[in-house]
Amino acid sequence: MSTEPLPVADGPALRGHLRALTRSHRPLVTRLFLASIAATVVGLIGPRILGDIVQEALGRASVSRIDRLALLLLLCVLAQALLAQVGYLTAKRFGETALARSREGFVTHLLGLPSARIERAGTGDLVGRASRDVEGLRLTAQQGVPTVLNAGATALLTLVALFILSPLEGVTALLTTPLVILAVRRYLSRSMAAYLYTNSCYAQLADTLTATVEGSAAIEALRLGRTRIDAADTEIGASYRSELVTLGLRLRLFPVAEFALVAPVGLILLVGGYGYTRGWLDVAQITAGALYVQQLSLPVNQLMDWLDKIQTGGAALARLLGVGLVPAEGGGDAAPPAEHAELAASQVGFSYRPGHEILHDIDLTIRPGERLAVVGPSGAGKSTLGRLLAGISTPSRGQVTLGTVPLERLSHEDLRRRAILVTQDQHVFVGTLRENLELARHGEGDEALWAALEAVAAAEWARALPDGLDTKVGSGATELNPAQTQQLALARLVLADPDILVLDEATAALDPTSARDLERSLAGVLEGRTVISIAHRLNTAHDADRIAVIDGGRITELGTHDELLSAGGGYAALWRSWHGQS
Numbered sequence: 001m002s003t004e005p006l007p008v009a010d011g012p013a014l015r016g017h018l019r020a021l022t023r024s025h026r027p028l029v030t031r032l033f034l035a036s037i038a039a040t041v042v043g044l045i046g047p048r049i050l051g052d053i054v055q056e057a058l059g060r061a062s063v064s065r066i067d068r069l070a071l072l073l074l075l076c077v078l079a080q081a082l083l084a085q086v087g088y089l090t091a092k093r094f095g096e097t098a099l100a101r102s103r104e105g106f107v108t109h110l111l112g113l114p115s116a117r118i119e120r121a122g123t124g125d126l127v128g129r130a131s132r133d134v135e136g137l138r139l140t141a142q143q144g145v146p147t148v149l150n151a152g153a154t155a156l157l158t159l160v161a162l163f164i165l166s167p168l169e170g171v172t173a174l175l176t177t178p179l180v181i182l183a184v185r186r187y188l189s190r191s192m193a194a195y196l197y198t199n200s201c202y203a204q205l206a207d208t209l210t211a212t213v214e215g216s217a218a219i220e221a222l223r224l225g226r227t228r229i230d231a232a233d234t235e236i237g238a239s240y241r242s243e244l245v246t247l248g249l250r251l252r253l254f255p256v257a258e259f260a261l262v263a264p265v266g267l268i269l270l271v272g273g274y275g276y277t278r279g280w281l282d283v284a285q286i287t288a289g290a291l292y293v294q295q296l297s298l299p300v301n302q303l304m305d306w307l308d309k310i311q312t313g314g315a316a317l318a319r320l321l322g323v324g325l326v327p328a329e330g331g332g333d334a335a336p337p338a339e340h341a342e343l344a345a346s347q348v349g350f351s352y353r354p355g356h357e358i359l360h361d362i363d364l365t366i367r368p369g370e371r372l373a374v375v376g377p378s379g380a381g382k383s384t385l386g387r388l389l390a391g392i393s394t395p396s397r398g399q400v401t402l403g404t405v406p407l408e409r410l411s412h413e414d415l416r417r418r419a420i421l422v423t424q425d426q427h428v429f430v431g432t433l434r435e436n437l438e439l440a441r442h443g444e445g446d447e448a449l450w451a452a453l454e455a456v457a458a459a460e461w462a463r464a465l466p467d468g469l470d471t472k473v474g475s476g477a478t479e480l481n482p483a484q485t486q487q488l489a490l491a492r493l494v495l496a497d498p499d500i501l502v503l504d505e506a507t508a509a510l511d512p513t514s515a516r517d518l519e520r521s522l523a524g525v526l527e528g529r530t531v532i533s534i535a536h537r538l539n540t541a542h543d544a545d546r547i548a549v550i551d552g553g554r555i556t557e558l559g560t561h562d563e564l565l566s567a568g569g570g571y572a573a574l575w576r577s578w579h580g581q582s
């Protein structure tokens with residue numbers, strides 16, 4: 001199945017996000033820079049003092065003067081360690097805050113994603129972003145940001161100190177810099193795309209593995225094991241090749257960087273020696289200069305090392321921010337229509353893929369409190385129509401309105417209060433039975449929760465649970481069977497108390513007797529609400545006020561059971577054959 005990955009934020013969007021983050025944490029960033037600058041400045045005094053000690057020793061100065069200089073040197077080292085620690089902790093705090101904000105933004109956008117868009121993206125893409133990318137960003141934010149900010153400030157200030165000490169030595173230290181700039185530019189021009197590609201390869205691999213695990217029963221039945229292994233091998237091969245590309249980029253960068261760091265120390269000594277013979281430099285300057293250049297290698301090495309990991313973190317952040325580029329669904333701000341408004345579809349068409357319309361020209365008005373059954377052959381478009389009438393999907397053309405308001409213009413909360421879809425695929429969340437019920441409506445007392453369970457004939461088994469409402473249910477705890485899971489979903493629906501219910505084969509997971517029992521007990525609960533039942537048992541249709549027959553994505557018949565029977569069309573034939581059989 002072809003997927004359409006979620007978007008990825010581009011460079012300007014990424015920079016905008018980082019700028020906004022920095023602006024919103026200005027005091028923290030200011031403290032970070034002040035601490036880094038202070039640590040570096042104090043650190044730069046050390047080599048200078050060491051140079052003076054050498055100079056004094058050569059000049060046969062008194063031992064007490066050298067002692068004083070040594071004590072000063074010790075104080076400088078201690079002060080530098082202390083300030084560097086403050087800088088590192090501040091940077092870590094900034095990194096953690098940035099990580100938390102990015103994660104929160106990601107989760108918020110994720111929850112607002114239209115379900116149809118998630119389906120098109122495939123689970124692997126989302127799982128990859130939520131796991132591998134979040135982890136990549138965590139590493140960068142927790143370790144990379146503090147290291148890079150500190151190392152950057154240290155390298156810059158060390159260079160400034162070198163120029164103040166001796167411009168000749170400063171220029172000498174920069175002789176190999178163009179080489180590094182060229183290598184880094186070459187690396188950066190390719191690395192972001194390469195890391196993005198690597199991440200997408202892993203997402204594709206996760207997709208294939210997830211689909212294999214989910215479909216394991218079908219794969220075993222159809223003997224498709226070899227095909228799935230081959231598919232996974234292909235994805236692993238692509239991931240491996242993408243890793244080779246990024247490894248090649250790193251292998252071309254690091255040797256150049258190493259040379260560019262080692263060479264200036266030798267150059268400074270050469271130039272220093274020549275300068276000393278010509279009287280341009282003294283021994284203190286040469287000693288301090290060589291130590292500064294040596295001192296530069298640690299932050300520059302750290303920067304080089306993290307350049308790579310920052311790219312991975314940047315690619316991860318671009319993918320996390322990309323989720324926010326998909327317009328959220330149900331974000332409408334229209335005023336909710338009056339209670340018990342009419343639900344109407346007018347000239348509705350719907351396509352999952354452009355150019356492949358599934359529903360055509362649907363015109364349907366459902367009165368408040370009406371019970372409508374939707375029947376038709378498999379693949380006719382019944383579930384799709386149910387999703388449109390519950391506001392889960394938005395029509396590709398035409399409108400579904402509640403009163404006068406199109407459903408997509410209602411806010412999430414208003415829509416959830418007014419229309420709910422219940423399908424046969426229900427989920428038990430890991431937690432207590434109470435928590436599972438409270439998902440529908442928070443803060444209800446036990447009485448209301450039991451009344452809801454009672455309404456769907458679930459109270460008996462719920463009371464038999466070891467801790468009643470406080471029993472842990474779901475995977476790894478007390479497992480509920482399909483019938484109980486469905487009853488739990490219906491109990492949630494009773495609590496949510498919407499005007500409109502769309503039941504998409506909601507009782508299909510139950511055996512016929514339990515289904516009929518449940519439908520009977522639900523009848524009281526459904527009283528007064530608009531109910532659209534997508535039915536595969538024709539008795540549901542028989543009990544409805546009206547029946548819509550869908551065939552080939554169109555409403556082919558619409559009327560009461562008796563009207564459709566006397567019309568002698570497809571429904572009448574279906575009813576006769578079903579009734580004959582039963």
Ligand SMILES: Nc1ncnc2c1ncn2[C@@H]1O[C@H](COP(=O)(O)OP(=O)(O)OP(=O)(O)O)[C@@H](O)[C@H]1O
Nearest residue numbers: 119352353358376377378379380381382383384385
């Ligand atoms: N997520 C999807 N992406 C692409 N096509 C889809 C998707 N869901 C359904 N379809 C296609 O849309 C058409 C209508 O599907 P739908 O599930 O609405 O029919 P249905 O009448 O409810 O079928 P059934 O009774 O078998 O559930 C089918 O051809 C189906 O393959």
